[in-house]
Amino acid sequence: MARFRYIALLLVVVINSFAQHHHASEDNNTPAGKPIAIIIFMAVDCPVTQKYMNTIKSIALRYQGEISVTGYFPAGLTRKTEKQFRREYNIPDIISLVDDKAHQATEKFGATITPEVFLISESDKVLYSGAIDNWFFELGRYRVEITENYLLDAIEATKKGNMPPITRTEAVGCFIQKLKGNSTHQH
Amino acid sequence: MQQHVLCFVLIFSHAWCIGQTKPTYYKDIQPLLAKNCISCHKPGGIGPFSLQTYNEVAAKGNFIGHVTKTRYMPPWKADPDLQIFRNQTTLAQAEIDLIQKWLAAGMPKGKKSKSKSFSTSEQNIKPDLTLPMVTSYQLTDQAKEDFRFFVIPTNLTANTYIAAIEFVPGNRRQVHHSRVMVDSTQKIRGIDGMSELDPRVKEFQVIPLADEFLYGWVPGNTKIFFPPGTAKKIPQGADLILNIHYSPTSSIQKDQSVVNLYYAKTPVNREVKTLTLKESDIRNQPFFIEAERKPTFYMDYPVRNDLSLISIMPHMHFIGKSFLAYAITPAGEKIQLIKIDNWDFNWQTTYQFKQLIKIPAGSRIRVEAKYDNTSENPMNPNTPPKDIGYGWNSTDEMCNLVIYYLDYEPGDELIDY
Numbered sequence: 001m002a003r004f005r006y007i008a009l010l011l012v013v014v015i016n017s018f019a020q021h022h023h024a025s026e027d028n029n030t031p032a033g034k035p036i037a038i039i040i041f042m043a044v045d046c047p048v049t050q051k052y053m054n055t056i057k058s059i060a061l062r063y064q065g066e067i068s069v070t071g072y073f074p075a076g077l078t079r080k081t082e083k084q085f086r087r088e089y090n091i092p093d094i095i096s097l098v099d100d101k102a103h104q105a106t107e108k109f110g111a112t113i114t115p116e117v118f119l120i121s122e123s124d125k126v127l128y129s130g131a132i133d134n135w136f137f138e139l140g141r142y143r144v145e146i147t148e149n150y151l152l153d154a155i156e157a158t159k160k161g162n163m164p165p166i167t168r169t170e171a172v173g174c175f176i177q178k179l180k181g182n183s184t185h186q187h
Numbered sequence: 188m189q190q191h192v193l194c195f196v197l198i199f200s201h202a203w204c205i206g207q208t209k210p211t212y213y214k215d216i217q218p219l220l221a222k223n224c225i226s227c228h229k230p231g232g233i234g235p236f237s238l239q240t241y242n243e244v245a246a247k248g249n250f251i252g253h254v255t256k257t258r259y260m261p262p263w264k265a266d267p268d269l270q271i272f273r274n275q276t277t278l279a280q281a282e283i284d285l286i287q288k289w290l291a292a293g294m295p296k297g298k299k300s301k302s303k304s305f306s307t308s309e310q311n312i313k314p315d316l317t318l319p320m321v322t323s324y325q326l327t328d329q330a331k332e333d334f335r336f337f338v339i340p341t342n343l344t345a346n347t348y349i350a351a352i353e354f355v356p357g358n359r360r361q362v363h364h365s366r367v368m369v370d371s372t373q374k375i376r377g378i379d380g381m382s383e384l385d386p387r388v389k390e391f392q393v394i395p396l397a398d399e400f401l402y403g404w405v406p407g408n409t410k411i412f413f414p415p416g417t418a419k420k421i422p423q424g425a426d427l428i429l430n431i432h433y434s435p436t437s438s439i440q441k442d443q444s445v446v447n448l449y450y451a452k453t454p455v456n457r458e459v460k461t462l463t464l465k466e467s468d469i470r471n472q473p474f475f476i477e478a479e480r481k482p483t484f485y486m487d488y489p490v491r492n493d494l495s496l497i498s499i500m501p502h503m504h505f506i507g508k509s510f511l512a513y514a515i516t517p518a519g520e521k522i523q524l525i526k527i528d529n530w531d532f533n534w535q536t537t538y539q540f541k542q543l544i545k546i547p548a549g550s551r552i553r554v555e556a557k558y559d560n561t562s563e564n565p566m567n568p569n570t571p572p573k574d575i576g577y578g579w580n581s582t583d584e585m586c587n588l589v590i591y592y593l594d595y596e597p598g599d600e601l602i603d604y
Contacts, residue, residue: 046569055330090438144568175249177247
């Protein structure tokens with residue numbers, strides 16, 4: 001239990017560190033830097049999150065040991081729910097799942113949708129943010145064939161030291177409910 | 188005069204006060220959700236999450252505001268300004284505005300009224316024949332769409348008249364939509380469990396069906412029932428053919444859906460018949476959609492006898508874009524039937540008219556069905572686009588209008604059921 005608390009604390013510290021710099025990548029002249037982490041905002045009861053779990057697992061396995069994958073849950077994630085969610089979608093331990101009910105990560109990154117991804121560089125910059133790919137093109141409507149793999153393209157480009165071909169897309173999915181009394185921008 | 192002025196001020200200020208009253212969950216939102224959302228959004232319901240309590244609703248407030256404002260929810264594809272249907276699930280603009288006002292006010296809870304009960308008015312009539320899929324089907328966990336056929340033998344020993352039919356999804360999360368067909372030849376049984384992508388499907392699609400679309404179901408639909416004294420005939424020994432669309436899943440899921448038949452309990456004076464406008468009714472043949480084209484196909488069907496329309500169901504596949512159906516009477520009057528501007532293959536259903544619609548003999552039923560086989564259409568199953576012709580496979584195309592009707596009798600338009 002103590003180990004989990006330590007990991008959670010460590011992740012919060014890391015998030016703060018990322019978030020302080022994440023707007024820097026908006027300047028396209030800034031060297032991209034190598035990708036080291038994927039942050040994904042998720043919700044256990046969001047059908048779009050659920051449908052993407054296979055894709056998320058395959059990305060995590062593909063870049064295992066190279067790029068970490070962490071799921072943050074703005075609507076909360078109890079130990080029991082995490083266990084159920086991991087079991088149902090057969091989620092390996094290389095994907096960390098973190099309760100973000102206090103919206104520390106959500107607000108730092110400005111996440112508004114689940115699933116919404118943030119690709120983070122070794123110099124704590126957001127290299128890419130938005131949709132994983134173009135499977136969903138609006139709520140409830142998805143392509144038979146995916147034709148754009150935004151996240152994978154961003155990873156491959158930045159691994160080679162190049163800027164991602166696309167640095168920002170609009171994620172399609174479930175809205176993150178802002179905390180009461182919080183004026184965080186929502187779509 | 189002073190009294191009049193005082194009255195006016197009082198009335199005006201009262202109206203102003205009402206206009207300024209903040210909506211609350213218990214007074215305004217809970218009844219609205221109970222009427223329109225809870226039948227699906229309840230524990231174990233077809234909706235992905237429950238919206239039965241204040242906390243559940245407040246946790247999704249912004250999302251509810253968005254999906255209702257954009258009319259994504261409740262799901263309903265037909266233009267409500269053109270025709271009203273009895274199974275319609277749309278919110279009035281005033282209701283959408285009320286939700287927005289409640290959100291803007293900070294989602295106040297209000298006071299719970301003990302006297303009110305908001306249970307959904309689901310009918311508790313028990314089915315006479317429950318027909319589950321013969322075996323449970325396990326879906327792939329590879330997040331792939333799955334379109335599959337299943338055969339359910341009815342084993343009916345005589346022609347049977349049904350007053351209502353219902354599809355009950357076995358796996359409420361994964362069954363996205365389904366279509367029920369009727370085969371009286373028992374020659375389609377080999378299709379059971381077959382994927383639409385299986386080339387052997389074409390061997391079965393040449394066998395004429397007794398009913399090509401007995402019922403089309405999407406989430407939110409309940410049973411379809413016919414006016415009193417009328418019923419639909421299911422032939423003796425018929426098989427029900429289910430075409431089920433399963434949405435992609437990343438977890439292991441199973442399904443064993445059920446079709447419920449409700450027999451006619453009162454004497455059946457009139458048989459519910461099916462009129463299906465097919466690809467052969469298209470005036471501008473051939474029904475073939477070349478790659479990178481956006482054709483419109485026009486159907487024109489001459490009505491020979493007076494009809495009373497009960498329901499209507501348009502059918503196209505992935506590259507369908509819009510569907511318009513209307514009738515022109517001999518007097519030149521236009522009777523609007525249905526208009527779907529943003530066709531969505533995943534949300535096709537049987538639309539049941541609020542009241543029976545009379546189509547006089549000599550009328551023509553016309554359909555304008557638009558397709559988009561270009562690379563700009565995100566629903567195009569082919570990248571790059573390919574030529575598409577007729578077929579049952581969802582990556583082929585179809586153009587149907589399925590109508591349930593009765594032979595007209597005077598007074599049909601006034602039947603309230």
